[in-house]
Amino acid sequence: MESDQRSQKGTNVGLHDEIAYESIDSHASPSRLGSMDRLGSSRLVTVGLAYEVCRDRGVVTGIKDAATVEDGTGCPAQGERGPSVDRAGTKSGSSNHLRLPALETAFSTKTQTKLRVSRGKSYEGEHFSLSWTITLQVPIKNPAVGESTDKGLWSLLRKGRSKASSDPPRRTKKTILDGLVGRAEKGQLMAVMGSSGCGKTSFLNCISMRNQSFVGNIFVNEKEIDGRYFSLAGFVHQDDLFLPTETVREHLTFHALLRCDPCVRKDLRLKRVETLIKTVNLEHVSDSLLGGPGSFIRGLSGGERRRVSFATELLSDPVIIFADEFTTGLDASMAKSVCLALRKVAAGGRLVIGTIHQPSSDVFALFTHVMLMTQGRVIYMGPRTALAAYFERQGDPSLLCPPRHNPADFFVTLVALHPQDPVGSQKRIDNLVAIYQASPERVAMSDWQQDVAFPELLLYHRSFKMRHFQASSYTQFRLCFQRNVRALFRDPMSFGAALGSGFITGIILGLAYATAPNAPATAEHVRNTEGLFFLANLQVFLIILYATIMAFSAETKVFMRENQAGANRVGAYYLSKTFTGWAVEIAMPFVFALLVWALAGLQRSPEGFFIFAGVMILNALCFGSIGYCLAAMTSDPQIAMAIAPVLVLPNVVFSGIMYDLSLTYGFREFLAYISILRYAQAAMLINEFPPSSTRFTSEIPNQEAVLEGLNAFPLSTNLWALASAAVVFRIIAYLILLLRTTRERIVVR
Numbered sequence: 211m212e213s214d215q216r217s218q219k220g221t222n223v224g225l226h227d228e229i230a231y232e233s234i235d236s237h238a239s240p241s242r243l244g245s246m247d248r249l250g251s252s253r254l255v256t257v258g259l260a261y262e263v264c265r266d267r268g269v270v271t272g273i274k275d276a277a278t279v280e281d282g283t284g285c286p287a288q289g290e291r292g293p294s295v296d297r298a299g300t301k302s303g304s305s306n307h308l309r310l311p312a313l314e315t316a317f318s319t320k321t322q323t324k325l326r327v328s329r330g331k332s333y334e335g336e337h338f339s340l341s342w343t344i345t346l347q348v349p350i351k352n353p354a355v356g357e358s359t360d361k362g363l364w365s366l367l368r369k370g371r372s373k374a375s376s377d378p379p380r381r382t383k384k385t386i387l388d389g390l391v392g393r394a395e396k397g398q399l400m401a402v403m404g405s406s407g408c409g410k411t412s413f414l415n416c417i418s419m420r421n422q423s424f425v426g427n428i429f430v431n432e433k434e435i436d437g438r439y440f441s442l443a444g445f446v447h448q449d450d451l452f453l454p455t456e457t458v459r460e461h462l463t464f465h466a467l468l469r470c471d472p473c474v475r476k477d478l479r480l481k482r483v484e485t486l487i488k489t490v491n492l493e494h495v496s497d498s499l500l501g502g503p504g505s506f507i508r509g510l511s512g513g514e515r516r517r518v519s520f521a522t523e524l525l526s527d528p529v530i531i532f533a534d535e536f537t538t539g540l541d542a543s544m545a546k547s548v549c550l551a552l553r554k555v556a557a558g559g560r561l562v563i564g565t566i567h568q569p570s571s572d573v574f575a576l577f578t579h580v581m582l583m584t585q586g587r588v589i590y591m592g593p594r595t596a597l598a599a600y601f602e603r604q605g606d607p608s609l610l611c612p613p614r615h616n617p618a619d620f621f622v623t624l625v626a627l628h629p630q631d632p633v634g635s636q637k638r639i640d641n642l643v644a645i646y647q648a649s650p651e652r653v654a655m656s657d658w659q660q661d662v663a664f665p666e667l668l669l670y671h672r673s674f675k676m677r678h679f680q681a682s683s684y685t686q687f688r689l690c691f692q693r694n695v696r697a698l699f700r701d702p703m704s705f706g707a708a709l710g711s712g713f714i715t716g717i718i719l720g721l722a723y724a725t726a727p728n729a730p731a732t733a734e735h736v737r738n739t740e741g742l743f744f745l746a747n748l749q750v751f752l753i754i755l756y757a758t759i760m761a762f763s764a765e766t767k768v769f770m771r772e773n774q775a776g777a778n779r780v781g782a783y784y785l786s787k788t789f790t791g792w793a794v795e796i797a798m799p800f801v802f803a804l805l806v807w808a809l810a811g812l813q814r815s816p817e818g819f820f821i822f823a824g825v826m827i828l829n830a831l832c833f834g835s836i837g838y839c840l841a842a843m844t845s846d847p848q849i850a851m852a853i854a855p856v857l858v859l860p861n862v863v864f865s866g867i868m869y870d871l872s873l874t875y876g877f878r879e880f881l882a883y884i885s886i887l888r889y890a891q892a893a894m895l896i897n898e899f900p901p902s903s904t905r906f907t908s909e910i911p912n913q914e915a916v917l918e919g920l921n922a923f924p925l926s927t928n929l930w931a932l933a934s935a936a937v938v939f940r941i942i943a944y945l946i947l948l949l950r951t952t953r954e955r956i957v958v959r
C-alpha cells in the first residue's frame with residue numbers, strides 16, 4: 211500500500227531536469243525485474259528510452275524494459291532524442307543513448323552506480339505547464355507614405371527630398387500580438403477564439419515556435435525552452451496535406467516509422483498505429499485511399515482527413531498539440547466528433563491548444579479552457595465554465611450572455627470591432643482589455659513569471675532548429691521509394707496517362723510519316739525525316755515535362771510539410787523520387803520510339819533502333835529534370851505550366867529546324883548551345899544517316915548534306931551533352947528544394 215502511494219506520487223520535473231539516482235542496489239539485475247513490480251515504481255519517459263525505475267523505500271532498485279511501459283492509452287510511451295543515461299553519471303549526447311543491454315551491464319555490476327536520468331517529457335501524475343509572453347510586430351509599409359498619391363517627377367523629387375528631411379519612414383511596424391501572457395497545463399483543451407484577423411493563427415505560430423520572430427519567450431515548467439521543444443509538440447495544420455494514393459494505415463505507418471523515436475521497436479510502432487486508428491475512430495476507413503482535392507481519388511471526407519492529421523501528430527506522442535482552425539470546413543457533427551477525440555487526447559495527459567472560429571454550443575461545451583482575443587490582445591483567459599461568471603462580475607448587463615444563446619457566438623461578437631459602430635465597439639474593446647489586465651485572472655496568469663529563471667531573456671533572439679530527423683537517410687529513402695512505387699500503380703495520371711499518351715502519339719506520328727524501311731535519302735525523304743525527329747522530340751519533351759510538373763508540384767507541398775515535421779530529408783526524398791520517376795521517363799519514350807521506328811520505316815538495324823530510343827530517353831530525362839526544377843521552384847502546377855513555355859520556346863527555335871544554326875552568333879549562339887532539342891535532333895540524324903550509309907543519293911550525297919544548317923557535333927558529343935543536361939538540371943532541382951526547405955523552416959506569417 212505504502213509503495214503504491216509512492217508510485218503514484220508525481221514529481222515536478224522540468225524539461226531540462228536531471229534526476230540523479232544514487233545508491234542503486236547493485237544486486238538488482240534485470241532478471242529480478244518481475245519481483246520489482248511489487249515494489250513501488252514510477253514511470254519515467256526519458257530521452258530516447260522509456261522505462262520504469264523501480265524503487266524500494268526510496269532506493270532505486272532497477273529498470274524495466276521500455277517495451278513494457280505503456281502511457282495509459284495502450285501505447286508504448288516514447289521520448290525524444292537528446293541527452294540520456296550515462297553509466298558514469300554524465301550526460302551523454304543525442305547520438306549516444308545508453309540502450310538496454312548497456313543498462314543491464316550497469317545493473318549487473320557489483321559496484322555502486324550513479325545513474326542520471328534526463329527527462330524529455332513529463333507524464334502521468336507529473337506536473338506539466340506551458341507559459342508564454344509574446345509580443346509580435348511585423349514590418350509593414352507606412353500607410354502615410356504608402357497612400358501618397360504623388361506621381362512622376364514630383365514623386366521622384368519628394369523621394370530625393372525625404373532622404374534629407376524628417377519625413378516619416380517608408381516602413382513601420384504593425385503590432386499583431388500585444389504582450390500576451392498566459393499559461394496552460396496538461397489535461398487542458400484550450401480554444402483560442404476571436405473574430406477574424408484578431409491574431410489567433412499568429413499566436414499559435416508563435417507559441418509553437420513556427421514563427422520565432424516575436425519578442426518574448428516560451429517556458430515549459432517555468433524553464434526556458436530549447437530546440438527539444440519541437441519534439442514535445444505536434445502541429446496540426448489548417449489544411450490537410452497527404453499523398454492521395456496512400457491508405458490511412460499506410461500513411462500512419464510511414465510516419466510512425468520515420469518520426470517515432472528509433473529506440474521504439476517496429477512492432478510497437480505498428481501497434482501504436484492500430485491504437486491511434488481506433489482512438490480517432492478511423493477503423494472503417496483504415497484501408498481506404500486518402501484522396502483529396504485535386505486528386506482523381508475521391509478519398510476520405512473532410513472530418514476523416516482532419517482526424518488523420520491529428521493521428522499523424524499523435525504518433526510521435528507529443529505532450530502538446532497545436533491545432534489551427536481544426537473545425538474549419540466540417541459540419542456540426544464532424545466538428546463535434548473531432549473535438550471529442552481531442553478532449554480524449556487532452557484527458558490522456560496532454561495539452562491541446564487550438565484556434566477555432568465560432569464553434570457550436572455543443573463543441574464549445576467540450577473545451578476546458580478558453581482564450582478570447584481581439585486585436586492581438588486578450589479579453590479573457592481561463593476555464594470555460596468561468597467565462598460567463600467573469601463577465602457577469604463586471605456588472606454590465608450588456609456583457610451577459612442571454613439564456614439559450616450560444617455563448618461562443620455571443621462572446622466572439624461582443625469583442626469584435628463592428629463596422630457599423632467602430633468608435634463605440636473600439637471603446638468597449640479597450641475597456642474590456644483594461645478590465646482583464648486588472649483582473650485576478652490575469653494576475654494568476656502571470657504568477658509564474660516570478661519563478662522564471664531568466665526573465666532577462668524576454669528579448670532573447672532565438673533560432674531553433676525545427677527538424678529532428680529520427681530515421682536514418684536509408685530508411686527515409688526506402689520508405690519514400692516504396693510509397694512512390696505504390697503511387698505509380700494507383701495514380702494513372704502520373705504513369706498510365708504519360709504511357710498512354712506516348713503510345714497513341716507514337717502510332718499517329720509513325721503512321722503520318724510511314725514509308726518503306728531504309729528508303730533512299732532523297733531531299734524530300736530527308737526533309738520529312740527531319741520533321742519527324744523534331745516532332746518526336748517535341749512530343750516526348752512535352753509529355754514528360756507536363757507529367758513531371760503535374761506529379762511533382764502537388765507532392766512538393768506534402769514533402770515540405772513532412773520535412774518540417776522531421777519525417778524525411780531532401781536528399782532521401784529526392785533520390786527516391788528520381789528513381790521512381792525513371793519508370794515514366796524511360797518507359798514512355800521507349801514505347802514511343804518503338805512505335806515510331808516500326809511504323810515510319812527508319813533505319814532497320816538493332817544499333818540504329820537503340821541509339822534512336824536512347825536519344826529519346828535522354829531527351830525525356832532532360833525535360834523530366836527541367837520539370838523537377840519548375841515544380842520545386844513553385845509547388846504550384848499552374849505557375850509551373852505558365853513558366854514552362856519560357857523554356858520551350860528557345861529549345862524549339864534553336865532545334866536546327868526553325869533556324870539555320872550555322873548563322874548564329876552572340877546571344878543567339880549561346881541559346882543554340884543550351885538548346886536540348888538541338889543535340890537530340892543532330893544525334894538522331896547522324897544515327898539515321900551514318901557516313902557509311904548506302905542510302906545517299908545524288909540530291910543528298912553524304913552526311914554533311916543531311917546536317918547542313920545544324921552546325922552539328924559528333925554523335926558522342928551530342929549524347930554526352932544530353933546526359934550532362936539531365937544530370938545538371940536534376941542537381942539544380944535538388945538545390946532549389948534544399949534552399950526552400952531551409953528558408954521555410956521558420957514560418958513567418
Ligand SMILES: Nc1ncnc2c1ncn2[C@@H]1O[C@H](COP(=O)(O)OP(=O)(O)OP(=O)(O)O)[C@@H](O)[C@H]1O
Pocket residue numbers: 348349350384386404405406407408409410411412413958959
Ligand atoms: N506577416 C504579416 N505581415 C502583415 N500582417 C500580418 C502578418 N501576419 C499577420 N498579419 C496580420 O495580423 C492579423 C492577424 O492575423 P491572423 O492570421 O493571426 O488572424 P486570425 O485571427 O487567425 O484570422 P482568421 O481567423 O481570419 O484566420 C491580420 O490582420 C493579418 O493581416
